[in-house]
Amino acid sequence: MAVIVEVLHPRTGEVRQRLRLERFPTSLGRQLDNDLVLDDPYVDAHHARFVLDVDGSLVLEDLGSVNKLATTTHPQADRVRCVPGVELRVGRTRLRVRDGAEPVAPALSLTGAADRDTAHAWHARPTARVAAIVIAAGSFGLSGWLETAERNGATVALTAVMGFFLLGVMWAGVWAVGGRVVVGQFRFVAHLAIAAWFSIFAIIIGELGTWIDFLAPDNGVVEAAEGFILVLALGALIAFHLGESSLLRRSRRWRTGAIVTGLIIIVAGAFSLADDDPFTDVPKFSSVIKSIPARLVPQQTQEEFDAVIVDLRAGVDSLLRPDAK
Amino acid sequence: MNTRVALIVASLVLALPARAQEDAEPTPATATVFARFSDRILKIQLIETSSNAKSTIGTGFFISADGLMMTNYHVISERIHEPDDYRVEIVDQDGSAHTVEVIAVDVVHDLAVLRTGRSTPRHFTLGSVPLRQGDRLYSLGHPNDLGLSIVEGTYNGNLKHTLYPKIHFTGSINSGMSGGPTITGDGRVAGVNVRTMGNQRSFLVPEKEATALLAKVQASDFVPAAEPLKEIAAQLTAYQEEYLKDLLVGETKTVDFGPFRVISEPATVFRCWGGADKSDDRADEEPMYEELWHQCATDDDVFIAGDQSSGVVRVSHVALSSTRLNGSRFAALYANRFANDNTPSGDEKHVTVWKCVTRNVAAKNLPVRSVLCLRGLKKLDGLYDAVLKVAVLGKGDQGLISTLTLSGASFENIQRLTSGFLERIAWR
Numbered sequence: 001m002a003v004i005v006e007v008l009h010p011r012t013g014e015v016r017q018r019l020r021l022e023r024f025p026t027s028l029g030r031q032l033d034n035d036l037v038l039d040d041p042y043v044d045a046h047h048a049r050f051v052l053d054v055d056g057s058l059v060l061e062d063l064g065s066v067n068k069l070a071t072t073t074h075p076q077a078d079r080v081r082c083v084p085g086v087e088l089r090v091g092r093t094r095l096r097v098r099d100g101a102e103p104v105a106p107a108l109s110l111t112g113a114a115d116r117d118t119a120h121a122w123h124a125r126p127t128a129r130v131a132a133i134v135i136a137a138g139s140f141g142l143s144g145w146l147e148t149a150e151r152n153g154a155t156v157a158l159t160a161v162m163g164f165f166l167l168g169v170m171w172a173g174v175w176a177v178g179g180r181v182v183v184g185q186f187r188f189v190a191h192l193a194i195a196a197w198f199s200i201f202a203i204i205i206g207e208l209g210t211w212i213d214f215l216a217p218d219n220g221v222v223e224a225a226e227g228f229i230l231v232l233a234l235g236a237l238i239a240f241h242l243g244e245s246s247l248l249r250r251s252r253r254w255r256t257g258a259i260v261t262g263l264i265i266i267v268a269g270a271f272s273l274a275d276d277d278p279f280t281d282v283p284k285f286s287s288v289i290k291s292i293p294a295r296l297v298p299q300q301t302q303e304e305f306d307a308v309i310v311d312l313r314a315g316v317d318s319l320l321r322p323d324a325k
Numbered sequence: 326m327n328t329r330v331a332l333i334v335a336s337l338v339l340a341l342p343a344r345a346q347e348d349a350e351p352t353p354a355t356a357t358v359f360a361r362f363s364d365r366i367l368k369i370q371l372i373e374t375s376s377n378a379k380s381t382i383g384t385g386f387f388i389s390a391d392g393l394m395m396t397n398y399h400v401i402s403e404r405i406h407e408p409d410d411y412r413v414e415i416v417d418q419d420g421s422a423h424t425v426e427v428i429a430v431d432v433v434h435d436l437a438v439l440r441t442g443r444s445t446p447r448h449f450t451l452g453s454v455p456l457r458q459g460d461r462l463y464s465l466g467h468p469n470d471l472g473l474s475i476v477e478g479t480y481n482g483n484l485k486h487t488l489y490p491k492i493h494f495t496g497s498i499n500s501g502m503s504g505g506p507t508i509t510g511d512g513r514v515a516g517v518n519v520r521t522m523g524n525q526r527s528f529l530v531p532e533k534e535a536t537a538l539l540a541k542v543q544a545s546d547f548v549p550a551a552e553p554l555k556e557i558a559a560q561l562t563a564y565q566e567e568y569l570k571d572l573l574v575g576e577t578k579t580v581d582f583g584p585f586r587v588i589s590e591p592a593t594v595f596r597c598w599g600g601a602d603k604s605d606d607r608a609d610e611e612p613m614y615e616e617l618w619h620q621c622a623t624d625d626d627v628f629i630a631g632d633q634s635s636g637v638v639r640v641s642h643v644a645l646s647s648t649r650l651n652g653s654r655f656a657a658l659y660a661n662r663f664a665n666d667n668t669p670s671g672d673e674k675h676v677t678v679w680k681c682v683t684r685n686v687a688a689k690n691l692p693v694r695s696v697l698c699l700r701g702l703k704k705l706d707g708l709y710d711a712v713l714k715v716a717v718l719g720k721g722d723q724g725l726i727s728t729l730t731l732s733g734a735s736f737e738n739i740q741r742l743t744s745g746f747l748e749r750i751a752w753r
Contacts, residue, residue, distance in 0.1 A: 149614055149650055149658035151605060217683035217694075281671040283679035283698040283712070287664035291652030294719025299687040302744055305695060309743060312682050312699050313736050316709065319677040320701040 002100030003058055003082070005036065005050075010092055020100065021058070025049040028090065029063075042067055042091030050082065058082040058097075067091055129193035133168075136196035139203045140164040168195045179245030190244045198237045205229055214288040215298060235261035353510045358463050359475045362512050365447050366505060368416040368467045369396055369439070371403055375410065384466035384505030384518070385415065385439060387448035388539055392441040395535055396504030397519055398430045399628045401437050405430065405553045406630050406674075406704060415441060428549040429542045432557045433564045433627055433636075434489065434534040435519050437504075438542050449506060451536040454513045456480045462494060462515050464527070466502025474502070480515065484528065486596040486624040488568045488636055491528045492516045498527035528625075558705040561627065561635050561733050565708070568592075568636065569731075569738045573745035583617050583644035585717070585725045586751040590621055591640060597621035614647035614658060627733065633675040635708070635733025641667070645724040652721065659716065659724040668698060668712045669732055676710065677701045685718065690751040692718045697743060702733065711739040713746055725750070 007017040019026075019036050028036040031045040038047070044065035053059045060080045062068050069077045070089040080088050084099035122128055144160030145153045172191035180186040209226040212219060239257035242248055248256065300308075371381040383400030387393070394415065404411045404427055414422040429438040456462075460480040468474050478496015494507055498521045505518045507529050516529025541547060550556035572591050580589040589597050599619035603612035620641040627636040643662060647655050668679065681698040688695070696714040713729040729746045731739060 146653045147657050149604065149647070149654055149661075151613055153654075215685075217685065278678075279673040280678060281668070281676070282666050283668055283681050285681035285696045285698060285714075286683040287660055287696070289656050289660040289663055289694060289716055289718070289724075291656035291721070292719070294692040297685050297692065297718060299685045299692055301687055302689070302747055305684050305686045305747070306740065306744060308682050308684060309697055309699075309740055312680055312697060313709075315680045316677060316699050316701045319680070320703060 003084070004098045004100050006096045006098060007036075007038070008087075008094040008096055010094055013094070021050055025051045025061075038090060038093050040091040040093045043093060044091075047090055060088070123193075123197075124190075126189070129189055129196075132193045132196040132200065133189075136168075136199040136203075137161045137164050139200060143203065164199065168192050168199075171195050175241045175245050182246050185245070187244050191241060194237065194240045194244070197240075198233060201233055202230060205233075210288045211290065213286050214290045217286045217288075231261055231265060234264065352461055355463065355475055355477055358508070358510055358512075359465075362449075362508060363465065363473055363475070364418070365449055366465050366473060367394070367418075368470075368473070369394075369400055369504060370414050370416060370422065371401060372412050372414055373410060374412060380411065382467060382470045382501045383503045384501065386465075386504075386506045386514075387441075387445055388438075388451055388514075388535070389448055389543070390444055390446060392443035392445055393428075393539065393542060394425070394439040394441055395506075395517060395539070396437050396439060397517065397530075398432050398435045398437045399519075400504045401427055401430075401439075402628070402630050405557065413439065415439070426549075427553070429538060429547075430553060430557065430560075431534065431538045432560050432629065434530050434538075435628055436517060436530060436535055436538050438538060449508070449512065449514050451514055451532060451539055453536075454509060454515050454532055456509075456515060458482050460509070462496070462507050462509060464494065464496055464498055464502065464505065464507040464518055464529075466498070466505030466518055468499035468501045470501055476502075478507075478525065478527070483531075484624060486594050488594055488623055488625065489534075490531055491519070491625065492531055494527045494529050495525050496527055497521075497525050554704050555706065557629075558708060561629075561705060561708055562735060564627070565636065565734050565738060568594075569638070569734060569742065572638065573742055573749065577745075577749060579749070579751075580619065581753055582619055582642055583646060583725070584720070584723050584753050585642075585644060586753050587619065587642045587725070587727060588621075588640055588746070588749050589619065591638065594623050595621040595638070595640075596624060611649055613649050614645055614655070616662075617644040618642065629702075629705070629733070630675060631672055632670055633672060633702075634669075635702075635705075637669065637730060637732040639728070639730040641728045641730075643726045645726075647722050650722065655722050655724070659726075662724075663694070663714065663716045663726050667728060667730070669710060669730065671700065671710070675703055677703060679712075686747065688715075688747040688750060690748070693747065693750060694718055695747060699739070705733070707735055708733045709736055709739060710734075711743075713743050715747065715750060717750065720752075 003021045005019045005021060006015045008014065009016055026035045027046060027049045028034050028038060029045050029047040030038060030040065030043045034046065046063050047065045048060050048062050048069060050058060050060055060069060060082055062078045069080050071077055071080055072087065082097045084097055084102065086097045088095050140160040140163065141157040145157040148156045172188055172195055175191040176186045176188040205226060209222065212222045235257035238260050239253045242253040242256055366384060366386045369383045369385045370379045372378065373380045380403060381400055383396055385394040385396035388395045401413050404413050412424050413427060415425050416422050425439045425441045427437055428440045430436065458481055462478055462480050464476045464478060465473065476496050476498065478494050481493040481495050483490040484493050492515065498518045502518045506514045507516050507518055508514050514532050514535065516531050517535055519528050519530050521527040577588055578590045579586050597619065602616045604614045605612055622639040626634040629635050645659055645662060650658065677700045679698040679700045681696055683694065683696045686693055686695045694716045698712045700710050702708045710732045711734065715727045717725040727750055729742060731742065
């Protein structure tokens with residue numbers, strides 16, 4: 001077993017010096033004839049030495065120094081057993097013992113973690129990313145402009161674009177900082193592009209939803225499907241962000257996305273259950289109107305509408321007499 | 326021939342002042358009226374039983390020798406809706422309170438009869454009173470619990486835009502005087518104080534309705550309703566049958582409204598008003614869009630409880646047009662106006678939540694997007710509130726949103742009026 005002794009920075013714990021112990025005893029002290037020289041005024045000239053015990057284990061032995069040896073449990077020790085992982089103090093100097101055969105993490109790729117999977121995918125190209133961001137910002141601006149009937153259409157559109165960037169920068173910034181911490185990669189544009197893809201998807205789904213709502217109103221299945229798709233997309237969003245900011249394998253990333261999505265559903269469900277005063281005198285109805293020729297809109301006859309009203313009454317009556325259901 | 330008619334008219338004109346002079350008794354001093362009749366009127370209070378505190382103050386007056394008393398339904402309505410939580414008391418001049426019983430109500434005309442169990446010679450005798458516009462009347466009651474007061478005013482005929490006649494009394498009736506009598510100088514009851522619009526515009530229930538209710542109570546076969554709410558539901562059902570039966574039947578008055586033709590004044594009791602708005606006023610540019618509106622409603626409704634009323638019929642139209650917005654932007658504006666909530670408010674105690682359906686319907690004249698919202702009245706079986714909203718589809722930069730609001734109507738009437746309303750929306 002090759003044993004390594006690391007000299008650490010007293011405060012930060014950064015490794016300043018490493019020594020491989022090959023012959024015993026190995027001495028340490030302030031004087032320059034030691035095997036390990038420590039420039040520390042609290043260390044004796046010949047302070048201590050590493051020896052092999054009778055059973056072959058490594059021990060650090062004090063040589064009658066002023067401050068002796070300090071471990072986490074014993075501040076004035078004469079002998080300290082040095083198994084890998086042990087940290088001790090000599091004077092004010094921190095030492096750590098390590099095993100030379102200890103496994104290390106695999107090397108990081110210089111071009112980023114996600115590229116293992118998607119290095120050559122079209123959406124990883126810088127132009128595709130910038131395009132996604134521009135399209136998303138433009139979509140926000142366009143929907144802002146379409147939703148106002150006042151003269152200040154341009155201001156509203158610009159505000160929507162600014163809103164997208166403000167939220168997008170915050171969101172992507174948090175992920176990029178996370179990636180910098182975990183894998184040492186600050187991939188801001190990639191994260192912003194992911195957020196942009198998600199926004200574009202959400203806008204398309206929302207718009208599709210209003211069209212279905214317009215053409216086939218009161219379609220409960222579509223409404224539920226829309227919510228479900230968006231929640232799934234949220235899981236995918238998290239998985240993609242993790243791909244850029246962690247070393248998790250693909251399956252783990254998607255699992256994490258699914259777990260977060262599940263948690264959101266549970267929390268939302270709990271809130272809706274906890275809403276103990278569901279009464280409101282404001283009606284909820286589908287009010288979408290789209291600008292297309294009337295002949296393209298599926299229409300019911302007045303007789304069919306009459307039948308729908310009869311069903312509506314049955315629904316209201318079930319509220320009036322819940323026990324009679 | 327013409328000369329004869331003119332002569333007759335002339336003689337009538339001459340005769341009128343002459344008759345008036347014959348009839349005119351010297352108008353008694355208000356103090357005299359008060360002194361003669363004030364002991365026939367008592368304060369009524371509604372007591373919340375768990376806190377023993379007054380929740381409502383009103384006025385009542387004796388109408389029979391066996392101690393029957395007339396007041397407004399709205400003074401004692403909480404007792405009807407929550408009999409376990411409220412009791413009705415009359416308060417004598419000396420301040421002592423006595424619990425009394427509500428034996429009959431006429432919710433449509435806002436009247437109630439109380440049985441006090443006393444025999445008293447000091448009561449009003451109901452009977453028809455001939456009145457002319459300008460006649461002096463005296464209203465008595467307990468305004469804001471300040472003590473019995475007398476208010477002078479004048480008779481100004483009946484209101485026109487109401488579903489049943491109400492007397493327009495020009496005099497200051499205030500809350501707390503509700504249920505008190507408005508009488509002539511010689512102590513005949515002209516009407517029962519019922520509501521006010523402020524600034525001396527006050528309304529009375531005509532004596533005729535009070536007389537009818539008293540006659541019902543004094544009939545030999547009369548028994549107080551075991552379930553007053555059922556009785557009220559029956560009264561309201563009969564009432565809405567009566568006033569809705571002619572609505573949207575056959576030819577209905579319409580007006581040209583932008584490029585559309587819409588219903589106006591569904592019946593003579595409706596009053597309509599309207600206007601036009603532009604999105605902005607600039608001399609140099611066309612506005613982004615223009616908005617016309619037209620609205621018809623009756624002047625009154627039937628009080629049921631708190632903020633719950635019945636007998637509201639309201640028709641409103643909004644026409645939108647724009648030469649500057651493209652199709653999508655116009656549709657967004659149109660949808661935004663269509664989503665506006667103008668439904669009557671409601672309390673959980675009295676109504677269910679709204680349930681709505683939306684369909685695109687090929688109505689008789691035009692394709693429309695049609696929304697019907699319905700809610701039930703929890704305590705009044707068989708009655709519903711309904712709001713029908715209709716938006717004309719496919720007219721490019723022209724839009725029309727029409728709304729029909731009904732409260733306290735039977736489902737059959739709602740159904741009939743819904744299809745009648747849909748049929749009558751038309752392009753000019």
